[in-house]
Amino acid sequence: MTTEIQLNALKQVAEIFDKHVPFHNLLGLEIKRYDTEGVEVVIRMKLELIGNIHQNILHGGVTATLLDVVGGLTAFSGLVSSREDWTIEQLEKRLTTLGTIDMRVDFLRPGRGEVFTGTGCVIRSGNRVSVCRMELHNEEGTHLAFGTGTYMVG
Amino acid sequence: MTTEIQLNALKQVAEIFDKHVPFHNLLGLEIKRYDTEGVEVVIRMKLELIGNIHQNILHGGVTATLLDVVGGLTAFSGLVSSREDWTIEQLEKRLTTLGTIDMRVDFLRPGRGEVFTGTGCVIRSGNRVSVCRMELHNEEGTHLAFGTGTYMVG
Amino acid sequence: MTTEIQLNALKQVAEIFDKHVPFHNLLGLEIKRYDTEGVEVVIRMKLELIGNIHQNILHGGVTATLLDVVGGLTAFSGLVSSREDWTIEQLEKRLTTLGTIDMRVDFLRPGRGEVFTGTGCVIRSGNRVSVCRMELHNEEGTHLAFGTGTYMVG
Amino acid sequence: MTTEIQLNALKQVAEIFDKHVPFHNLLGLEIKRYDTEGVEVVIRMKLELIGNIHQNILHGGVTATLLDVVGGLTAFSGLVSSREDWTIEQLEKRLTTLGTIDMRVDFLRPGRGEVFTGTGCVIRSGNRVSVCRMELHNEEGTHLAFGTGTYMVG
Numbered sequence: 124m125t126t127e128i129q130l131n132a133l134k135q136v137a138e139i140f141d142k143h144v145p146f147h148n149l150l151g152l153e154i155k156r157y158d159t160e161g162v163e164v165v166i167r168m169k170l171e172l173i174g175n176i177h178q179n180i181l182h183g184g185v186t187a188t189l190l191d192v193v194g195g196l197t198a199f200s201g202l203v204s205s206r207e208d209w210t211i212e213q214l215e216k217r218l219t220t221l222g223t224i225d226m227r228v229d230f231l232r233p234g235r236g237e238v239f240t241g242t243g244c245v246i247r248s249g250n251r252v253s254v255c256r257m258e259l260h261n262e263e264g265t266h267l268a269f270g271t272g273t274y275m276v277g
Numbered sequence: 278m279t280t281e282i283q284l285n286a287l288k289q290v291a292e293i294f295d296k297h298v299p300f301h302n303l304l305g306l307e308i309k310r311y312d313t314e315g316v317e318v319v320i321r322m323k324l325e326l327i328g329n330i331h332q333n334i335l336h337g338g339v340t341a342t343l344l345d346v347v348g349g350l351t352a353f354s355g356l357v358s359s360r361e362d363w364t365i366e367q368l369e370k371r372l373t374t375l376g377t378i379d380m381r382v383d384f385l386r387p388g389r390g391e392v393f394t395g396t397g398c399v400i401r402s403g404n405r406v407s408v409c410r411m412e413l414h415n416e417e418g419t420h421l422a423f424g425t426g427t428y429m430v431g
Numbered sequence: 432m433t434t435e436i437q438l439n440a441l442k443q444v445a446e447i448f449d450k451h452v453p454f455h456n457l458l459g460l461e462i463k464r465y466d467t468e469g470v471e472v473v474i475r476m477k478l479e480l481i482g483n484i485h486q487n488i489l490h491g492g493v494t495a496t497l498l499d500v501v502g503g504l505t506a507f508s509g510l511v512s513s514r515e516d517w518t519i520e521q522l523e524k525r526l527t528t529l530g531t532i533d534m535r536v537d538f539l540r541p542g543r544g545e546v547f548t549g550t551g552c553v554i555r556s557g558n559r560v561s562v563c564r565m566e567l568h569n570e571e572g573t574h575l576a577f578g579t580g581t582y583m584v585g
Numbered sequence: 586m587t588t589e590i591q592l593n594a595l596k597q598v599a600e601i602f603d604k605h606v607p608f609h610n611l612l613g614l615e616i617k618r619y620d621t622e623g624v625e626v627v628i629r630m631k632l633e634l635i636g637n638i639h640q641n642i643l644h645g646g647v648t649a650t651l652l653d654v655v656g657g658l659t660a661f662s663g664l665v666s667s668r669e670d671w672t673i674e675q676l677e678k679r680l681t682t683l684g685t686i687d688m689r690v691d692f693l694r695p696g697r698g699e700v701f702t703g704t705g706c707v708i709r710s711g712n713r714v715s716v717c718r719m720e721l722h723n724e725e726g727t728h729l730a731f732g733t734g735t736y737m738v739g
Contacts, residue, residue, distance in 0.1 A: 146336035149303065149325040171303040182300035183377050184342025191337050223337050224714060225687065225735055227381045227535050229562055229579060231555045246577060247539045251713045252686060252737065254537055256577075269554060269564075271537060271579060273687055273735050275714065378560060379533065379581055381689050383716055383733060385709045400731060401693045405559045406532060406583065408691055410731075423708060423718075425691060425733060427533055427581050429560065454644035457611065457633040479611040490608035491653050491685050496646025531645050535689045 132214040159204040162196040164241040181234030190257040190270030197243035198253040198274035226272035236261025286368040313358040316350040318395045335388030344411040344424030351397035352407040352428035380426035390415025440522040467512040470504040489542030498565040498578030505551035506561040506582035534580035544569025594676040621666040624658040626703045643696030652719040652732030659705035660715040660736035688734035698723025
């Protein structure tokens with residue numbers, strides 16, 4: 124069961140991350156899905172995101188950015204899902220403390236493709252700190268990168 | 278002692294990273310210095326790089342990108358410095374294999390400032406794999422982030 | 432298809448890790464299974480491995496050790512499986528270069544239990560460097576820790 | 586200025602870690618120094634700690650253990666130093682929540698030597714979470730490993 128407050132909180136966060144973060148707009152980053160089950164974040168290949176011009180490969184910094192955004196959203200979704208009695212004020216306050224403490228990125232293969240999709244899951248959930256694992260695939264399902272991040276959530 | 282071939286190799290790499298990587302141009306990333314002693318990479322704050330619009334803070338993905346670029350350049354500089362008898366062909370071949378295997382970013386403080394400078398050093402140098410530590414400071418010398426990256430160099 | 436040379440190489444490595452590494456003997460670490468499909472490493476709880484005497488919890492250093500051993504064995508198994516035409520001399524030489532470059536451990540829950548089992552998989556396989564992910568569970572299937580390690584294999 | 590309560594808290598913690606953690610006794614781990622300036626943890630080479638019998642090298646798990654212990658003690662020392670008005674009850678409560686969230690170990694060189702000394706510093710200090718960097722040297726000052734750990738402190 125998901126409460127209306129939970130749903131609305133996630134909807135608002137998706138709206139902010141999708142439309143009101145300048146760097147996400149610069150990259151063309153889109154939140155495709157965001158609910159208590161998880162998140163799907165997408166970036167489409169374009170010339171400006173290339174790191175290696177001879178091989179048409181996504182810059183590793185774009186990969187790291189996408190994984191970090193997925194991790195933060197996943198951590199917050201886990202926090203929202205952890206209690207049914209959140210007030211909207213409590214969740215807004217928690218959102219202001221959301222931040223990455225540390226992140227590891229494992230680059231598995233060169234970032235070739237047209238559409239890059241990031242997904243994630245919570246592996247340690249806490250009231251203050253959550254740890255998430257994230258993955259990046261291209262449109263053919265090729266696994267390009269893994270992430271592991273520790274997030275402040277309260 | 279640094280040979281002409283070593284100097285030219287680093288100069289060429291700096292030129293590529295500074296001018297011919299589309300994602301570096303998008304961010305406004307500049308190689309300020311690159312020699313056998315190390316590297317200094319700079320990004321200037323601008324609206325498009327902001328992650329938190331209420332607090333005017335650099336997006337963590339920009340931090341991760343800058344640290345990764347510093348790490349790769351540092352690893353390559355270490356490789357170039359490791360031998361005085363490199364041929365230009367050998368170094369060009371090594372450059373094509375340069376890549377990040379994994380990276381950890383530790384976010385220490387919110388990314389406030391006008392000019393962000395990344396520097397680094399090699400902590401494990403090898404003929405195939407090097408490990409580097411990287412740092413990010415703003416123009417006031419505030420330490421914003423640490424990175425640790427493992428790079429393929431051969 | 433697994434060749435006899437592959438099978439024998441893994442059998443020898445399991446024998447060394449199981450019987451001839453003094454620190455493994457000190458911990459009581461056992462290789463339960465080791466083949467081209469993967470590895471299962473076990474440690475049984477005993478007083479000497481405790482980190483927190485009030486709560487009877489496995490020391491985090493034991494967790495890290497077990498995950499690192501699993502990662503190294505997994506990386507080597509991946510290398511052995513990658514070619515069917517290895518000679519025994521080639522594999523023996525590769526074994527001498529096997530080593531951990533870096534490892535991340537994520538501690539998910541306190542290390543409670545009687546039997547701790549570590550398993551792993553290769554996420555990036557290479558001729559020189561492999562990256563593995565490892566997991567630690569107790570006898571009830573509770574997931575206690577994750578590891579991610581980068582290993583030199585050649 | 587360091588208060589008596591701060592000094593006593595660190596002294597008690599050093600006593601516990603030095604004498605009353607079974608796994609520390611098994612390894613022969615000793616707290617040489619522990620005050621508001623930092624910590625020095627030592628392990629002496631002995632047969633049982635060897636990972637590679639042909640080369641007389643310390644097992645990587647011992648390195649990871651020592652770095653993790655240094656990190657936890659460093660994080661707690663940082664917390665103790667952060668306020669002069671701690672009560673002994675508050676610090677005792679904080680000690681019960683002290684724990685490693687995640688740790689990265691970078692193995693720089695084979696663990697050769699007779700006496701291994703770990704030291705550390707806080708790079709991000711917080712009321713709930715601290716991040717520390719740790720180092721391991723042998724008796725000749727050779728730098729063997731780096732660690733970076735994120736610790737729960739409240």
